[in-house]
Amino acid sequence: MLKLLIISALILSFLGCDNRAKSTIAQVHWDRDMCANCVMVISDRNHAVQVQNPQTKKKYMFDDIGCMAVWFKDQKITWKDQAVIWITDVDSGKWINARTSFYDTKNRTPMGYGFSAHISKDAIKKGHEVIDYKEVLKRVNHEK
Numbered sequence: 001m002l003k004l005l006i007i008s009a010l011i012l013s014f015l016g017c018d019n020r021a022k023s024t025i026a027q028v029h030w031d032r033d034m035c036a037n038c039v040m041v042i043s044d045r046n047h048a049v050q051v052q053n054p055q056t057k058k059k060y061m062f063d064d065i066g067c068m069a070v071w072f073k074d075q076k077i078t079w080k081d082q083a084v085i086w087i088t089d090v091d092s093g094k095w096i097n098a099r100t101s102f103y104d105t106k107n108r109t110p111m112g113y114g115f116s117a118h119i120s121k122d123a124i125k126k127g128h129e130v131i132d133y134k135e136v137l138k139r140v141n142h143e144k
Contacts, residue, residue: 066113
């Protein structure tokens with residue numbers, strides 16, 4: 001009986017680890033992984049994006065947040081509002097939450113959309129336009 005309890009506990013702990021691993025940021029294979037939208041190689045470490053489907057836990061990589069926005073629209077992604085989205089901070093290259101990030105415009109980005117993510121408003125140079133995630137999506141898809 002004790003052996004059965006121990007084995008059950010081990011199995012449950014391994015299943016728990018598997019679920020945690022699926023919600024973490026995926027390792028990017030720079031210069032090898034391809035953008036889910038434009039199929040270009042992801043090489044810019046300061047503009048990359050990862051999207052996780054909340055139902056399947058499948059992850060998608062993008063070379064530019066503009067590609068992600070176009071992909072959501074063109075592919076009619078029904079789960080886009082529940083997706084887990086990470087983007088690299090333009091200054092540090094660290095992964096940050098794309099939905100809570102601050103964006104400036106008119107930057108050189110891999111696909112020319114021009115939006116760079118920052119972890120805080122203070123990181124954006126004075127006088128530069130500051131927009132949020134929802135505004136990025138609107139501008140990329142030319143919505144009002």
